Amino acid sequence: MNNKKIEGLYIKKLKLLEKYNIEYYIKSKPSVSDNEYDVVKNDILSLEKKYDFLKSKNSPSQIVGHKPSKNFKKVQHKVPMLSLSNAFSEDDLNNFENRILNFLSEQKNFNIFYSCEPKIDGISASLFYKKGVFTKGLSRGDGKEGEDITSNLLTIKDIPKKIHANDFPDEIDIRGEVFIQNSDFEDIKDKFANPRNAASGSLRQKNPKDTEKIPLKFIAYTFGYQKNLKVQNQFDYLKKLSEWGFKTNPLNKLINGVNNLIQNYNEVEKQRINLDFDIDGIVYKVNDFALQKRLGNVANAPRWAIAHKFSSNKAVSKILDIDIQIGRTGALTPVAKVKPINIGGVTVSNATLHNEDEIIRKDIRIGDTVTIERAGDVIPHILSVDLKKRDKKSAKFIFPNKCPSCGSKTIKDFNSITKKEDAVRRCSSEGYDCEKISIEKLKHFVSKDAFNIDGLGKKIVENFWNLKIINFPHDIFRLDFEKIEKLDGWGDLSVKNLNYSINQKKKISLERFIYALGVRHIGLENAKLLAKYFISFNKFKNFPKQNKYEELLNIDGIGETQVNSIKNFFSNDTNLKVLNELDKELTVDNAILNKKNGKFKEKTFLVTGKLYGISRAEVKSLIEENSGTTVSSVSNKLNYLIIGEKPTRRKVESARELKVKIIDQDEFLMMLKKTS
Numbered sequence: 001m002n003n004k005k006i007e008g009l010y011i012k013k014l015k016l017l018e019k020y021n022i023e024y025y026i027k028s029k030p031s032v033s034d035n036e037y038d039v040v041k042n043d044i045l046s047l048e049k050k051y052d053f054l055k056s057k058n059s060p061s062q063i064v065g066h067k068p069s070k071n072f073k074k075v076q077h078k079v080p081m082l083s084l085s086n087a088f089s090e091d092d093l094n095n096f097e098n099r100i101l102n103f104l105s106e107q108k109n110f111n112i113f114y115s116c117e118p119k120i121d122g123i124s125a126s127l128f129y130k131k132g133v134f135t136k137g138l139s140r141g142d143g144k145e146g147e148d149i150t151s152n153l154l155t156i157k158d159i160p161k162k163i164h165a166n167d168f169p170d171e172i173d174i175r176g177e178v179f180i181q182n183s184d185f186e187d188i189k190d191k192f193a194n195p196r197n198a199a200s201g202s203l204r205q206k207n208p209k210d211t212e213k214i215p216l217k218f219i220a221y222t223f224g225y226q227k228n229l230k231v232q233n234q235f236d237y238l239k240k241l242s243e244w245g246f247k248t249n250p251l252n253k254l255i256n257g258v259n260n261l262i263q264n265y266n267e268v269e270k271q272r273i274n275l276d277f278d279i280d281g282i283v284y285k286v287n288d289f290a291l292q293k294r295l296g297n298v299a300n301a302p303r304w305a306i307a308h309k310f311s312s313n314k315a316v317s318k319i320l321d322i323d324i325q326i327g328r329t330g331a332l333t334p335v336a337k338v339k340p341i342n343i344g345g346v347t348v349s350n351a352t353l354h355n356e357d358e359i360i361r362k363d364i365r366i367g368d369t370v371t372i373e374r375a376g377d378v379i380p381h382i383l384s385v386d387l388k389k390r391d392k393k394s395a396k397f398i399f400p401n402k403c404p405s406c407g408s409k410t411i412k413d414f415n416s417i418t419k420k421e422d423a424v425r426r427c428s429s430e431g432y433d434c435e436k437i438s439i440e441k442l443k444h445f446v447s448k449d450a451f452n453i454d455g456l457g458k459k460i461v462e463n464f465w466n467l468k469i470i471n472f473p474h475d476i477f478r479l480d481f482e483k484i485e486k487l488d489g490w491g492d493l494s495v496k497n498l499n500y501s502i503n504q505k506k507k508i509s510l511e512r513f514i515y516a517l518g519v520r521h522i523g524l525e526n527a528k529l530l531a532k533y534f535i536s537f538n539k540f541k542n543f544p545k546q547n548k549y550e551e552l553l554n555i556d557g558i559g560e561t562q563v564n565s566i567k568n569f570f571s572n573d574t575n576l577k578v579l580n581e582l583d584k585e586l587t588v589d590n591a592i593l594n595k596k597n598g599k600f601k602e603k604t605f606l607v608t609g610k611l612y613g614i615s616r617a618e619v620k621s622l623i624e625e626n627s628g629t630t631v632s633s634v635s636n637k638l639n640y641l642i643i644g645e646k647p648t649r650r651k652v653e654s655a656r657e658l659k660v661k662i663i664d665q666d667e668f669l670m671m672l673k674k675t676s
Contacts, residue, residue, distance in 0.1 A: 072147035079224035115234035122179030173224035328440035330427040403427035405436035450516030474581035537588035600628030609644030
C-alpha cells in the first residue's frame with residue numbers, strides 16, 4: 001500500500017471516529033459498542049505508530065472526547081481531563097508495570113501499590129469548590145474545555161453543595177461520574193437506550209427542572225486543580241472524599257502485584273450481576289502522588305494509570321423467564337429473558353437458547369445464574385449455568401408440545417441424511433393458519449433482501465397486524481392510507497412517504513419475489529436458481545398444475561428438501577390465493593440469465609459492512625450478472641472483499657492475512673463501469 005492509500009485509510013478512520021464521538025458525546029446515542037469504538041481508535045493509533053508522516057489534530061492521540069455542545073457555555077478546565085490507556089490482558093498489565101519501573105529506573109522488586117477503582121459507565125463531570133462551596137460544574141468536553149452544566153449538576157442530591165470540614169482544600173476541582181442506577185432506569189427505560197444514554201441526555205437538558213426529574217447519582221474518584229490538599233496518596237484521598245460527604249465506589253481497593261490485580265479483577269467481574277450500576281472495567285492508579293508526579297503524562301493520558309476493561313463479550317446474569325418465539329417457518333425458538341446486563345457497551349436483556357436439545361443438554365432453568373456471550377454481531381447466547389447458585393426448588397423447563405400461538409401440534413422433522421430428528425421443534429401449521437407465523441412471514445416479505453419497503457419495518461408490520469390493517473402480503477399494496485393517517489405517530493408526510501415507498505416496490509425481480517414468499521428452505525441463493533428455471537412469474541404461479549416437481553431435482557443446488565418445501569407451499573390453498581392476489585398488484589420481471597463470459601468470470605466477491613444507495617442483494621446480483629460469484633466467508637479462494645461502513649473486523653483482518661484485495665463501494669462500482 002502506497003503512502004497516499006495509507007493516508008486515505010487514516011483519514012477515513014478519523015472521520016469514522018469523529019462520527020462515533022458526536023453520537024457518544026453530543027447526541028448521547030452511540031451506534032456502536034465500546035469495543036467497536038476502541039477498535040477504530042486503536043487502528044488510528046497503530047497507523048500513527050507505524051507511519052511517521054501520519055498526523056492530525058483530530059487524532060485520539062491529541063484529543064479527548066469531543067468539542068463541547070453549542071447549547072452550553074464553554075469553560076476551560078484548569079487541569080485537562082485526560083483519557084486512559086486500556087489493558088485487556090495480564091500481559092498488558094505486566095507491560096504497564098514494566099514501563100513504570102523503567103521510567104522510574106527501579107528494579108522489579110520495587111513495590112508499587114495501586115488504587116483499584118471499578119470504572120462506572122456514566123458521564124464524567126468536574127465540580128469546582130471554593131472555600132467549601134460548589135461554584136461551578138463542567139462536563140469533560142474535549143478534555144481541555146467543557147460545557148458549563150452547573151445548573152443541572154445542582155439538581156443531583158449526591159453532590160454536596162457546601163463542605164464544612166476543616167481539612168477541605170481552599171480550592172479543588174473534584175471529578176467523578178454521573179450515572180443512573182439500574183433499578184431507577186427501569187422506570188424510564190422506554191425513553192432511553194441504556195442507563196448511560198439516560199445520564200448523558202439528562203445532563204444536557206436546557207431546563208434544569210427536566211434534569212431534576214431523572215434520578216441521577218454521582219460518584220467521586222479523582223481531582224484536577226487543587227490548592228492545599230493535605231493527602232499524599234490516592235487511597236487516602238478516596239477516604240477523605242467519603243468524610244467530606246461524597247459517595248465513592250464501595251469496591252475500591254488498595255493492591256500491589258499484577259497477580260493480585262488479576263485476582264481482584266476476576267472477583268469484581270463476578271459481582272457485576274449484583275451491582276445496581278454498570279461497570280465496564282477497573283482503573284488502576286499508582287497510589288503515591290509523588291510517584292504520579294514523577295511519571296507525568298504521555299500524549300493525552302497519564303503514564304501512572306490504566307483502565308483494565310472487562311471482557312467485551314461475556315457477562316453473568318440471571319434468567320428471569322423463558323419465552324418461546326415462533327419464526328416464519330414455524331420454528332419454536334426458546335429465548336431467555338435475563339436480568340439486564342451490559343456486555344461490550346450494549347445492554348442485553350434477552351439471550352437465545354437455540355432449541356429444545358440445547359436446553360436439555362445444558363439443563364437450563366428459570367432462575368439460573370448463567371454466563372452470557374455476545375461476540376460481534378452474534379445474538380447473545382448462554383454459555384453455561386452456575387449450578388452452585390441454583391435454587392434447590394428449581395424445576396426443569398418443559399418444552400411445549402403444542403404451538404403457543406395457534407395450539408397446533410409441534411413436531412420435529414426426520415432428517416433423511418443424518419437419520420435423526422431435527423433439533424428444532426416446529427408448529428405443524430402451514431401457510432397463514434398460525435398468527436405468529438403469519439406476522440413473521442409478513443416481516444420477511446418486506447425485509448431488505450425481499451421487497452425492501454422503506455418505512456415498513458418489523459414494528460410497524462406487527463402494529464398493522466394487530467390493528468387488522470394487514471393480514472396477507474397483498475394487503476400491503478391495498479392499504480387504507482386515510483385510516484393510517486389517523487393513527488398515533490402518523491401524519492400527512494409519513495403516510496405520503498409510505499405510500500410512495502410501496503408504489504416504488506410494485507415492480508420486483510422474480511428471484512426476490514420468490515425469496516419474499518418465505519418458503520421454508522428457500523433462501524436467496526435458492527430463489528435465484530428457481531428464478532432461472534421458471535424465467536417468468538406466470539410459469540412459477542401455474543407450476544402446480546403441471547405437477548413436474550421431479551424436474552426441479554435437475555437444478556444444480558436444489559435437492560429433495562427444497563423440492564418438498566416447494567410442494568408443501570403450493571399444496572396450501574391460502575398460499576395459492578396469495579399468489580393470485582399479488583399477481584393483480586405487482587409487475588414481476590422475468591429472470592435475467594447471467595453472462596457466461598462476463599468480465600467477473602472466475603472472480604469471487606464478499607461484502608461486509610453497510611453500503612449506501614445500493615443493497616447487498618443488488619451488489620450480489622450485479623456480480624452474478626457479470627459471471628462473478630459471491631461467497632459467505634474469507635478464504636484463499638476469495639478475490640475481492642468489498643467493505644462498507646462498520647465492516648466485520650475479523651473478515652478484514654483475515655483478508656489482509658491472505659492478501660485478498662480489499663476494495664470499497666466506489667472502487668467496486670468503478671470496476672463495474674469498466675466491465676460494461
